[in-house]
Amino acid sequence: MTALIHLYPWLKAAHVISMVAWMAGLFYLPRLFVYHAETAETGSQLDETFRVMEARLMRVIMRPAMIATWIFGLALLVSGAVDFRNDLWIYPKLIAVVALTGFHEWLAGRQRDFATGRNRVSGRSYRIANELPTLALVIIVVMVIVRPF
DSSP states (O other), X not given: OHHHHHTHHHHHHHHHHHHHHHHHHHHHHHHHHHHHHHHOOTTSHHHHHHHHHHHHIIIIIIHHHHHHHHXXXXXHHHTTOOOXXXXXXXXXXXXXXXXXXXXXXXXHHHHHHHHTTOOOOOHHHHHHHTXXXXXXXXXXXXXXXXXXX
């Protein structure tokens, strides 16, 4: 643990960088789903274009960024920088991160549905879902920066 505390600034930087990449994907993929659901007829060239974009976003950016966010975040936790008895802000933050992970996996399932031509979710529902990462981000940033408790 003490060895990690010396790496704390680097771990924190890597955590923030990976989190930004992950959040970008969590904002962008539902927006792609809106356009895909509303404009692309299954089997069309546009449908295939969306399928490729969605799969690459998930595989190349979102999944690795989520994993890196978790790895660097857990490293920060075990570094000793957080006092779990007194730093109560960490608990809402962790709940929001777990919720984002669940949302990520829900998006991964919808991406697979589009890939197999089985999307059953409306563009309107994807528009609403597109707002969820913003709520989680607000909670996370307030907890980490303001530390209200």
